[in-house]
Amino acid sequence: MPDPTHDHARWRTFRRLWLATATSNLANGMLLSATPLVALTVTRDPVAITAITAFQYLPWLLLSIPLGTLADRVDRVLLLRIASLFRAVAVALLALALSTGHVHIAMLYGLAFLFGLAETLYDNTSSALVPSIVADHQLERANGRLQATYTVANSFVGPPLGGGLFALAVAAPFALGAAGYGVAVLLLALLPLARRKQAHDPSTARLVDDIKEGIRGFSGSPLLVSLCVLFGVGNLASSATYSLLSLTVIERLDANASTFGLVLAGGAVGAFLGGVYGDRVGRLTPPGTTLLWTSVVSGLATAALGLVHHVAALSALMALDGFVVMTQSVIAVSLRARLIPDHMLGRVTAIFRTLSTGASAVGAIAGGLLAREFGLSWPFVIAGAVVVALGPILFHWLSNDRIASTAPIKNRATGEMV
Structure with a gap:
């Protein structure tokens, strides 16, 4: 209690x-x-x-x-x-x-x-x-x-x-x-x-052994790997599309450069609200269901970004996407923390974030190639479709039953602040 x-x-x-x-x-x-x-x-x-x-x-x-x-x-x-x-x-x-x-x-x-x-x-x-x-x-x-x-x-x-x-x-x-x-x-x-409390003696344990232990801790958890795929594909899709927003505003919508700031502000407002209220919204449905519906809504919003023809609509979609992505992040990051023992939190989280950051670099290149080949709208539509399809696929590994059946690590039991 x-x-x-x-x-x-x-x-x-x-x-x-x-x-x-x-x-x-x-x-x-x-x-x-x-x-x-x-x-x-x-x-x-x-x-x-x-x-x-x-x-x-x-x-x-x-x-x-x-x-x-x-x-x-x-x-x-x-x-x-x-x-x-x-x-x-x-x-x-x-x-x-x-x-x-x-x-x-x-x-x-x-x-x-x-x-x-x-x-x-x-x-x-x-x-x-x-x-x-x-x-x-x-x-x-x-x-x-x-x-x-x-x-x-x-x-x-x-x-x-x-x-x-x-x-x-x-x-x-x-x-x-x-x-x-x-x-x-x-x-x-x-x-x-x-x-x-250390799970090893820091004076004698070798760094390479610690890294290997972190890799095993990451790869040995299907939930962690699934969360990493969720983050990685989301980052890939966002970098493939958000990197093209300035060209979308100026060229496809024929707006001026100052308007670009309004579009980004819409996304920032949504992300801010998701950060403040995401924990409350996440409690409305079980965690697996929250990860599913936020992925689907984000994918639909991303696809729609490539189809709208007004800056106000673009900004509103950015706000919606920012809100659901931040809500998903609040739930997913908290779940990730509960799945990793305290003595491995640093290295396992680093492995997790290295993979998702690498996906962002790949996504930016892919978005540019798609835009050059097919036009500015197609990267948004394709990336959105990928994210929408990803939700039900990952729900097999990130289902409510799987999450509930996985015992969380009591990280705070491993140490005390002095």
């Missing part, structure tokens, strides 16, 4: 992590819009500019698994502090270079890689930390708050703020971003360190 006093204490601890994540993501959002603008002051070569994004995602593809394994061997709160401090120092150095006029494209590449490295460490570690902070019945609520905060800070507030500050002074968004990461460090300093 839940203990209200104990639950309140857990939630108070989570709020510190939540606030630290909010300030970090606000800084992320500002840099998301300001960094390409800085690149344009150095070069106009499109390949050189897009390479910045490639360097930022490279750590996810190459280092996510070892960094996730690190989160199982080292205190997770300490890792979050290190990642935030690392970002604060790196961005502050770039702000200093910009203020003195000493900027080279290679600096942006280096910053993008180091920033991506810290982001990979932070995201993998925070995903593993949340289940050890909140009570089990608070997990959906906590994940919903984090997802909503991520959407608002990265898509709503951060980018316009970063662009506006850049117009005032080139170094301003980076200076404020460094301050945001600094605040996150201070908030994380208020989090207690965690004493966790």
Whole structure:
């Protein structure tokens, strides 16, 4: 039976992590819009500019698994502090270079890689930390708050703020971003360190053995593999279509560039509402049924994005898709956390996210090829159809009976905050 006093204490601890994540993501959002603008002051070569994004995602593809394994061997709160401090120092150095006029494209590449490295460490570690902070019945609520905060800070507030500050002074968004990461460090300093019972001796266990154990833990769970397929195909479909939204708005709908922001705002509103209310909506149906109907609705909305001819309709469909995808994410991420033992949360989650991130890269290429061959509408229709078909297929492995029959791991029983 839940203990209200104990639950309140857990939630108070989570709020510190939540606030630290909010300030970090606000800084992320500002840099998301300001960094390409800085690149344009150095070069106009499109390949050189897009390479910045490639360097930022490279750590996810190459280092996510070892960094996730690190989160199982080292205190997770300490890792979050290190990642935030690392970002604060790196961005502050770039702000200093910009203020003195000493900027080279290679600096942006280096910053993008180091920033991506810290982001990979932070995201993998925070995903593993949340289940050890909140009570089990608070997990959906906590994940919903984090997802909503991520959407608002990265898509709503951060980018316009970063662009506006850049117009005032080139170094301003980076200076404020460094301050945001600094605040996150201070908030994380208020989090207690965690004493966790280890399933192995961290001083003698080899890293490669830990990774192998994580792979076995992931592949040995049909539910985890099915959830990964669900996320991977969803990311593939979204990257194949969302990467074409700007061309869709400007070319197919013959609108202006400023209208593109309204379309993205629709998706951000839906995602925000899904993050805030997704846990409540998810309780209306059993988890397997929720994963099924959100997949079908998302697929239908994605297909319709390629067929509508008005910006308002496009924005409304983006809002609908954002809401159901975020609702699905809140339920799926919470289920994933319950299926993984605490001592393996970091590495198994990293394996999970490495595969789904790779699917996003494949999806973007596939969407561009389809658009070039058949036109801008077809990637949306095909991707939507794939997602709709995926729902009933995966429901065989993600059925309510299978989920109910799988005993959840009591992650919070493995350690205590001190």
